[in-house]
Amino acid sequence: MNRSKILIITGIIILTGIILLGFWGFPIGIFLGSIVGLYFGIYKKDKLFIKWSSIAFILDLIFIIYFCIQIQHMD
Numbered sequence: 001m002n003r004s005k006i007l008i009i010t011g012i013i014i015l016t017g018i019i020l021l022g023f024w025g026f027p028i029g030i031f032l033g034s035i036v037g038l039y040f041g042i043y044k045k046d047k048l049f050i051k052w053s054s055i056a057f058i059l060d061l062i063f064i065i066y067f068c069i070q071i072q073h074m075d
Contacts, residue, residue: 003049006040009033027067030060 010033017025037053040046
């Protein structure tokens with residue numbers, strides 16, 4: 001597999017998530033896509049792919065945690 005196929009798979013994951021989950025399709029799709037990207041980067045030893053997938057993974061975790069906290073504090 002090459003980078004373009006991984007990016008296409010990530011796009012399909014995000015679009016499927018949007019169709020099935022609505023708004024939550026973005027964070028969950030990015031989360032799953034970053035996991036796929038990390039796996040690909042580690043498997044192919046592609047440092048650039050590992051770097052950007054890690055950044056997406058960390059930012060998405062922060063977003064999900066923040067969003068859950070905001071939902072809990074709604075009155």
